[in-house]
Amino acid sequence: MQTEKVVDHIVNWLKDYATSANIKGFTIGISGGIDSAVTSTLCAKTGLDLLCLEMPIHQAENQVTRASSHIEWLQANFSKVSRQMVNLTPVFDSLVKAIPTVAHEADRFMALANTRARLRMTSLYYFAALEGYLVAGTGNKVEDFGVGFYTKYGDGGVDLSPIADLYKSEVYEIAKYLGINTEIQQAEPTDGLWGDDRTDEDQIGASYPELEWAMKMNDQGKSSTDFKNREKEVFEIFKRFNYANQHKMIPIPICKIPSTLI
Secondary structure: OOHHHHHHHHHHHHHHHHHHOOOOEEEEEOOOOHHHHHHHHHHHOOOOEEEEEEOOOOOOHHHHHHHHHHHHHHHHHOOOEEEEEOOOHHHHHHHHHHOOOOOOHHHHHHHHHHHHHHHHHHHHHHHHHHHOOEEEOOOOHHHHHHHOOOOOOOOOOOOEOOOOOOOHHHHHHHHHHHOOOHHHHHOOOOOOOOOOOOOHHHHHOOOHHHHHHHHHHHHOOOOHHHOOHHHHHHHHHHHHHHHHOHHHHOOOOOOOOOHHHO
16 A cells, blocks of 8 residues: 555545535544544644544543543644543433333343444534534444444444545554554554443454455455355354444435325
């Protein structure tokens, strides 16, 4: 990958899109992870306004620290970066108390994890509306179009996606080029929705390099019968997530009314 040229291309794309839409800047949630760090830096490089939101919900301390350090780095290197802390923990806890419990706790935990992401999306759009900004998404190619590893109308609810055509490995390459905090570059990827230390790999069962490989094999028309052992296992994991999460990747189904009924 021609990293410098890719960075310039994304920055110019962001700036052109915002200028054409008569928008003065971006807002983004900073999680302490690699994707939000890279995306926020690309937004900052446009020279337009950038509002960074910290939105902890029972967040691990190391995630909060990494997010704060990254924003400080942005503000030290770019002139139009501002920050806003929105502690969503009390909001989340109040919602949990207000809704009824269910028989299957596992289902409830998953629903509440996704609720965290949707609370953050709501907060991002609140501030975007106040300031006249666009909400910048942080999803990469594997997450958005491979395994669908994001929350529908949560972190998937954005105005534009600057890094959604980049594999995770390419995001890391750009992070290194941009000089992103080493601690962020070395941190295990996590969605931070569970209030514990589980990683993306813990949840999916495969690493991002493995998923990138599987996505490329799938694009080549391969099937699980073409592989053995770990490769077969990884490919089947990819196919299972890809199939289950198609509802996130395709347009919302619309019930078309026959012309004879109108």
